[in-house]
Amino acid sequence: MLNFSMPELGVILVIALIVFGPGKLPEAGKALGKGLSELRQAVSGEPPNVINIEGKSTENKPGETK
Secondary structure, eight states: OOOOOHHHHHHHHHHHHHHHHHHHHHHHHHHHHHHHHHHHHHHHTOOOOOBOTTSOBOSOOTTOOO
16 A cells, blocks of 8 residues: 655654644644544444543443443
8 A cells, every 4th residue: 555664754754743843743643543543433334432521431331221
């Protein structure tokens, strides 16, 4: 598919650092990872893992009632 060597990845990371800046780069990476995860779940047909603000899953486990 896509074959990147180490120098090519380095250039991409430097460009991303210049575009987003050091403060926004982790946020951009997190958003990209979340988007890819959601895309994978949508393609595979898995139900999404829903996590509320406290970090607890809102899904019912087998035999569990809420």
